[in-house]
Amino acid sequence: xxxxxxxxxxRRLPDKAVREREALHAVLDAGLAAHVAFAxxxxxxxxxxxxxxxxxxxxxxxxxxxxxxRHLAGGAPCCLSVTLIDxxxxxxxxxxxxMRYRSAMILGTCTVVxxxxxxxxxxxxxxxxxxWALIRPPSRKELAATLVLALPLSxxxxxxxxxxxxxxxxxxxxxxxxxVIPIRxxxxxxxxxxx
Amino acid sequence: xxxxxxxxxxRRLPDKAVREREALHAVLDAGLAAHVAFAxxxxxxxxxxxxxxxxxxxxxxxxxxxxxxRHLAGGAPCCLSVTLIDxxxxxxxxxxxxMRYRSAMILGTCTVVxxxxxxxxxxxxxxxxxxWALIRPPSRKELAATLVLALPLSxxxxxxxxxxxxxxxxxxxxxxxxxVIPIRxxxxxxxxxxx
Numbered sequence: 001x002x003x004x005x006x007x008x009x010x011r012r013l014p015d016k017a018v019r020e021r022e023a024l025h026a027v028l029d030a031g032l033a034a035h036v037a038f039a040x041x042x043x044x045x046x047x048x049x050x051x052x053x054x055x056x057x058x059x060x061x062x063x064x065x066x067x068x069x070r071h072l073a074g075g076a077p078c079c080l081s082v083t084l085i086d087x088x089x090x091x092x093x094x095x096x097x098x099m100r101y102r103s104a105m106i107l108g109t110c111t112v113v114x115x116x117x118x119x120x121x122x123x124x125x126x127x128x129x130x131x132w133a134l135i136r137p138p139s140r141k142e143l144a145a146t147l148v149l150a151l152p153l154s155x156x157x158x159x160x161x162x163x164x165x166x167x168x169x170x171x172x173x174x175x176x177x178x179x180v181i182p183i184r185x186x187x188x189x190x191x192x193x194x195x
Numbered sequence: 196x197x198x199x200x201x202x203x204x205x206r207r208l209p210d211k212a213v214r215e216r217e218a219l220h221a222v223l224d225a226g227l228a229a230h231v232a233f234a235x236x237x238x239x240x241x242x243x244x245x246x247x248x249x250x251x252x253x254x255x256x257x258x259x260x261x262x263x264x265r266h267l268a269g270g271a272p273c274c275l276s277v278t279l280i281d282x283x284x285x286x287x288x289x290x291x292x293x294m295r296y297r298s299a300m301i302l303g304t305c306t307v308v309x310x311x312x313x314x315x316x317x318x319x320x321x322x323x324x325x326x327w328a329l330i331r332p333p334s335r336k337e338l339a340a341t342l343v344l345a346l347p348l349s350x351x352x353x354x355x356x357x358x359x360x361x362x363x364x365x366x367x368x369x370x371x372x373x374x375v376i377p378i379r380x381x382x383x384x385x386x387x388x389x390x
Contacts, residue, residue: 037232037241046232048278083243093331134371176329
């Protein structure tokens with residue numbers, strides 16, 4: 001484990017910082033979409049992407065037609081964040097109200113993945129395991145329209161909030177129900193259909 | 196409706212662009228967390244925040260102890276994104292595999308909200324309607340530790356993918372099941388407890 005280094009050292013609520021690489025992997029493996037932040041012409045953007053983790057790399061893809069993706073492919077510094085919201089923490093005070101969450105943040109620059117097919121398969125399998133074997137693989141023309149980017153898990157942080165509401169002496173006299181509303185992302189039954 | 200202007204004009208998949216402000220409001224009202232992107236010392240970040248919409252403004256809060264929040268409060272350009280994942284689209288080809296999503300992106304700079312309590316109440320009510328009336332309001336000391344920021348809905352884009360898998364002539368001979376796996380964020384039953 002090399003990271004987190006200075007820029008990803010968690011200063012706020014450091015007791016929530018998790019430094020095990022296995023925990024980072026687990027959060028990345030559990031997420032569906034990431035947000036990639038970068039600046040273009042002085043303007044920051046946070047764009048959602050589908051992704052997968054492959055070993056110590058995060059893979060994601062976009063269109064060669066996207067100026068923002070081409071900018072990322074050109075080595076612009078970026079941040080890829082995956083946030084899982086696990087619950088709402090209901091405390092006695094407004095100040096202690098918060099969320100249960102797992103929040104991964106990876107800093108770095110992307111490289112263009114030349115061997116696209118295994119990376120696209122990884123993203124497909126991350127979202128729908130077993131699907132790749134059933135579908136038409138990408139054609140040469142489709143691959144030419146696709147940018148696959150890789151971001152290494154070298155500089156990263158992971159913050160996990162999984163506790164219960166805190167109470168302070170100031171809360172004396174206030175006794176609302178306190179606890180947690182768990183939040184879960186569920187996949188419902190497959191609906192057959194085509195455009 | 197003034198926006199989207201040039202920087203938020205949707206170039207990729209423009210048929211997915213939605214320009215009604217009411218639709219933007221609905222997406223912001225349905226989300227739990229946003230990602231705020233900004234650059235600090237040349238490094239972009241995407242940090243998750245709880246938020247609420249109040250009219251044509253997005254409100255969110257952080258700690259006065261956070262150097263990143265203080266940077267945002269100082270007027271750094273930022274992007275606030277709310278992404279709702281609604282389903283996985285299973286097509287015949289890898290290329291047409293995609294997601295159902297609603298993705299809102301707001302560009303601008305934040306201002307510091309001096310009248311903190313109504314803004315904090317809005318964020319609380321956004322997450323747990325009715326909760327504010329039951330809990331201890333923030334003390335003067337707690338307010339002093341809290342930065343509340345406002346980002347106007349002036350420059351924004353909304354992209355909605357809610358369709359079915361596309362098929363092309365190249366898919367002849369490939370007939371996996373095609374359709375959509377709906378994805379839903381559910382709140383489970385409240386669990387009473389305290390730290």
